[in-house]
Amino acid sequence: MRHSSEVIEMGAELGKYKTCVSARSSDKEILKGAQDGGIVTQLFAFALEQGIIDGAIVSAASADEPWKPEPIVATTKAELLAARGTKYNISPNISLIKEATRSYGLDKIGIVGTPCQMQAVRKGQLYPVGLRDVGDKIALAIGIFCMENFPYQSIVQLVEDHAAMKLEAVKKMEIGKGKFWVYGKRGQVVSLPLKVTHKYEQPGCHVCLDYVANLADISTGSVGSPDGWSTVFVRSKKGDDIWAKAIAAGAFETKPIEQVKPGLELVTKLANEKIEKNKKTLEGRKTFGVAKALRNPYI
């Protein structure tokens, strides 16, 4: 069995990629409600329009509880637009991946997810234990950068108790510049130091060794790019093909990643911070009890 410290080699923290740019959607409507550069919404909207995908599994807003994501199969641009923006809690997008090919009848699926969800997609293609006729229908898997995630109840705790705001009154949440930001619809802004948010994180995130969704076709996140723009890694052949078509169609404005601040240096730094921290967690799991280990998921 391999040791967890060997799982990620140094220099591999950004995964394999063909190109990396800073980008934003050229569609004003998409940008208006986007978290950053509207990359995910724009890519899916473009892929839908071109027939590259029949629909996309995205995180929409729950009808019952504010800021609770609910995976849906979006088959129109309006549904994609309604799902814009990051909701900082768990959206079980993979739970729809088989259903998307069944009751929704998709032959070409788009799916967005965190790095661990991209791992689930690729494991599902290599080991389709319970995913009959699903693997070859994954047409575009978009990964989002992720340091950690929160259970819904943690978001309630953070926003309502720590930030003292009603979840219904929140316009946007964001993690950046070392803080958790909550923006109210009336214009108020509350920031919490990440020191406060750490203990509310989902425990399962602490063994994750991927920050930038290494296994996605295309991965994206705000880190590395200026406000309103996103950093984009184009990784697989499929991703490369779709990205080239989207660029040719004028779907995005781009800038070379070397020419933007803070650039890849910050992405690399944060990726290494996450990997190092979680390697320590994995190491600690080996000697968690007295001659008893917690289970290592990486073999």
Add this chain to the structure above:
Amino acid sequence: MVDKISVGYTHLSGCTGCTVALADNYGGLLTLLDKYVDLKYHLTLADVRHIQQVDVAIVEGSVCIQDKLAVEEIKETREKAAVVVALGGCAAYGNITRFTRGGQQNQPQHESYLPIGDLIKVDVYIPGCAPTPQMIRNVCVMAYLLLKGTKEQKDLATKFLTPLMQLAQRGTSACFCDIMTEVINQGLCMGCGSCASACPVRAITIEYGKPQGERDLCIKCGACYAQCPRSFLSMDLVAEYEGIQEAIDAALQ
């Protein structure tokens, strides 16, 4: 072709769903039989049921211990095969046959059904009810590469098959409970929803980001735990997913 591997298929107490899943590779099955596999015995596909010496024996179904023939067949299967694969939930974990209490005509005394691992040593598990055609295909190609491939292909196949061999060593019980005890209880669940997608009877939903199992619906097929990215994941292997998929597709051309 000289380089084929010999394969047998022992059919015990299973519904033939595993055979159907294998056959549902359509053209892929014909390519497998044409290029890679010499199918020595199979009750339905070959019309030969006596057990012979083979490289790989695939077993569908659990063993009824009141059925003398079934007990003899599983033992003979083990004795005459280098590698034994438990195909599907019944062979691996008992699956739906775990619920049997006998009383069925015309053999009402047939009431105790065991996963094959309770009677013989099993090398590889393919869980699920039914196992998927693509999973069977991937394991077949990898098993071939392991036995007949180049050094590099053998290494890849070893990496691919190791987790399925470890599942076989882990035991003969499966349940949604594995998601609770081995994933959530171990602090490893991140709420992706793979288990809910994998479950063939829709016994799993995700409530507030974590799996919730309707345990009375669970048929004990083992798909949820095996599908979970936190049950096993080889980072080096999965990083090569594009190349592996291409190699499998090319092998079946």
